[in-house]
Amino acid sequence: MAVLLRSTFIPGRSPAQVLDFCLEGSNFPKIFPEPVTPLGEIDINDLRIAEGREFRFRHWMFGVIPANWKVVIREVGPSHFVDEMLKGPMRAFRHEHRVEAAEGGTLYTDRVTYQALGGAPLEWLLVNAYMRRIFQARHRNMLEMLA
Structure with a gap:
């Protein structure tokens, strides 16, 4: 499986504040660099991440290719939460969000x-660069909103 690891220092915010921002579901489409559409009976403005919750959404890859996702929140703790794809455009997808205190702020890490449906060749050709771009933008957007 491929692994993407990205950390950003967020000045002037405590780990609790950064995690609370992440747990507020209405912030997800604000930090995501491409359009996201909730599916089913999800009110994105009244969505709080909690262990065991399942969500469906459509992510518009490159702004035009629809990809439906079904995710579950596997864990929520005082310094992290984990979401995992149950069904979607990948063979496997697990996303850990972590916060830790750092001098003058918080270190946020994804x-x-x-694992891409096409395996390692597709990851190498397309998916790895796509994932780096998406998470670079997410971190930039999150930093702009919190700093």
């Missing part, structure tokens, strides 16, 4: 393990 650790994503994934």
Whole structure:
């Protein structure tokens, strides 16, 4: 499985504040660099991440290719939460969100393990660069909103 690891220092915010921001579901489409559409009876403005919750959404890859996702929140703790794809455009996808205190702020880290439907060749040709771009933009957007 491929692993993407990205960390960003967020100045002036405590780990609890950063994690709370991440647990507020209405922030997901705000930090995601491509359009996201909730599916089913999800009100994105009244969505709180909680262990065991399942969500469906459509992610518009490159702004035009629809990819439906069904995810579950596997874990929520005082310094992290984990979501995992149950059904979607990948063979496997697990996303760990972690916060830790750092001098003057918080270090926020995403650790994503994934496997493309086309395996390692497709990951090498397309998916790895796509994932780096998406998470670079997510971190940039999150930093702009919190700093």
